[in-house]
Amino acid sequence: MPDEQLMSGADTIFALSSGRPPAGVAVVRVSGAGARFALETLAGAVGEPRRMGLVTLRDPTTKEALDRALTVYFPGPASATGEDIAEFHLHGGRAVVADVLAALGRLDGLRLAEPGEFTRRAFANGVMDLAAVEGLADLIAAETSGQRRQALAQASGALGAAVAGWRERLVGIMALVEASIDFSDEGDVPTNLVASAQTDVAALQRDVAAALDGARRGERMRSGLVVVIAGPPNAGKSSLLNALARREVAIVSAVPGTTRDAIEVHLDLDGLPVTVIDTAGLREGADPVEKEGIRRARERMALADLVLWLEPADAPGEAAPEVLAPLWRVATKCDLAEPPPSDSDSKRDAVRHRVSARSGAGLDGLVVDLTAAAAELIGGEPPLVTRARQAQALDAALAALGEANRRADSHPELIAEDLRRAAAALGEVIGMVDVEDVLDAIFRQFCVGK
Ligand SMILES: Nc1nc2c(c(=O)[nH]1)N(C=O)[C@@H](CNc1ccc(C(=O)N[C@@H](CCC(=O)O)C(=O)O)cc1)CN2
Numbered sequence: 278m279p280d281e282q283l284m285s286g287a288d289t290i291f292a293l294s295s296g297r298p299p300a301g302v303a304v305v306r307v308s309g310a311g312a313r314f315a316l317e318t319l320a321g322a323v324g325e326p327r328r329m330g331l332v333t334l335r336d337p338t339t340k341e342a343l344d345r346a347l348t349v350y351f352p353g354p355a356s357a358t359g360e361d362i363a364e365f366h367l368h369g370g371r372a373v374v375a376d377v378l379a380a381l382g383r384l385d386g387l388r389l390a391e392p393g394e395f396t397r398r399a400f401a402n403g404v405m406d407l408a409a410v411e412g413l414a415d416l417i418a419a420e421t422s423g424q425r426r427q428a429l430a431q432a433s434g435a436l437g438a439a440v441a442g443w444r445e446r447l448v449g450i451m452a453l454v455e456a457s458i459d460f461s462d463e464g465d466v467p468t469n470l471v472a473s474a475q476t477d478v479a480a481l482q483r484d485v486a487a488a489l490d491g492a493r494r495g496e497r498m499r500s501g502l503v504v505v506i507a508g509p510p511n512a513g514k515s516s517l518l519n520a521l522a523r524r525e526v527a528i529v530s531a532v533p534g535t536t537r538d539a540i541e542v543h544l545d546l547d548g549l550p551v552t553v554i555d556t557a558g559l560r561e562g563a564d565p566v567e568k569e570g571i572r573r574a575r576e577r578m579a580l581a582d583l584v585l586w587l588e589p590a591d592a593p594g595e596a597a598p599e600v601l602a603p604l605w606r607v608a609t610k611c612d613l614a615e616p617p618p619s620d621s622d623s624k625r626d627a628v629r630h631r632v633s634a635r636s637g638a639g640l641d642g643l644v645v646d647l648t649a650a651a652a653e654l655i656g657g658e659p660p661l662v663t664r665a666r667q668a669q670a671l672d673a674a675l676a677a678l679g680e681a682n683r684r685a686d687s688h689p690e691l692i693a694e695d696l697r698r699a700a701a702a703l704g705e706v707i708g709m710v711d712v713e714d715v716l717d718a719i720f721r722q723f724c725v726g727k
Pocket residue numbers: 304351354355356357364
């Protein structure tokens with residue numbers, strides 16, 4: 278083991294960072310003081326920093342060729358983890374990858390990385406703040422362009438930069454308040470210092486509150502908008518789900534009470550993530566299994582962002598239950614019945630769409646309307662705040678700022694204490710304070726190699 282590695286105390290870690298073999302190319306990353314040693318030993322050369330080179334990789338013991346591969350060396354601290362990094366871009370065959378990983382594992386001081394360990398080191402070395410780490414997790418999980426856009430902004434440090442700006446302003450405000458405390462020792466309290474501090478606090482409150490305003494939107498973008506299909510048995514709920522998903526996800530039958538479990542599909546509507554959930558038809562007097570399905574249906578409706586209430590055009594009139602979310606009445610099987618005279622529905626809860634899963638009629642219109650609703654709820658410029666954890670910390674900061682602002686001018690020491698709490702809460706957002714358990718929770722979500 279190289280001496281500097283013993284001194285740094287941290288192991289050198291390695292992992293397959295690309296997807297599951299077989300694949301066209303597989304990328305193995307090595308991070309830590311032994312990265313250089315790994316290249317020297319397997320490739321026989323390190324190469325110019327940050328330049329790829331084509332080499333033959335050899336087993337260090339037998340000297341057998343393992344692959345013709347591309348390698349690149351990134352010396353720390355200007356690297357993705359802040360440590361020395363070596364990358365092996367291999368042919369993505371299972372045996373190539375397995376044999377190269379095995380050869381690395383036999384090198385002194387190298388061990389397989391734990392999930393998220395590369396990113397954990399990037400965080401520990403100040404390459405990324407905690408919000409950026411969360412953004413990176415979201416970037417890897419992103420299924421739609423909208424999610425990608427929001428995650429990339431956060432992974433690139435958008436929230437971290439905003440928080441840094443707020444903290445800087447807070448430090449300026451604290452200086453004003455501290456100055457007024459010092460003056461008060463001299464029996465000459467310039468109250469305008471505190472007044473000026475309070476003006477600045479109010480401005481800061483407005484900016485933090487504005488960022489918090491987007492939090493719900495950010496969380497919905499991460500998790501996807503939840504649209505629940507509900508209605509009486511046999512209304513054509515599962516048929517509509519299948520039509521929206523364009524595949525036979527749910528069982529459709531003429532027997533009422535077919536669906537019991539809630540069935541989810543993920544749609545990408547113009548880059549916006551929408552989860553559509555098919556549920557058991559609501560009715561009284563069902564058997565115990567169906568009853569449980571109906572309980573789950575109601576539970577899903579209670580958590581929905583939007584409910585589609587389906588009623589067959591040839592047997593309309595089943596009253597929709599009260600729900601918190603907006604509810605759209607959708608007439609189904611419109612191939613079976615003529616539309617009723619237009620004044621037959623009261624304006625307030627008029628049927629909003631007439632569809633037929635069989636003929637396809639009305640489906641495009643429904644999707645256009647859903648896309649517009651999604652754009653309304655989660656579209657637009659990506660918000661800064663995207664997680665409940667971030668929102669809670671900012672809420673705490675806002676509360677402390679509010680306290681500071683409400684205090685009488687005569688208590689600068691108490692104002693200073695409020696401001697320190699606000700600063701600590703802002704620090705939590707970017708992981709400067711008190712986040713060990715949060716860290717474990719976040720890094721557990723990552724895959725090995727990230
Ligand atoms: N092959 C490969 N592709 C990858 C990654 C990787 O680690 N390896 N990434 C892994 O997530 C992402 C790219 N992220 C990276 C982030 C920073 C640096 C880096 O060297 N940063 C230095 C120098 C910056 C510069 O010269 O412009 C620095 O920030 O100091 C490299 C990759 C996506 N693609």
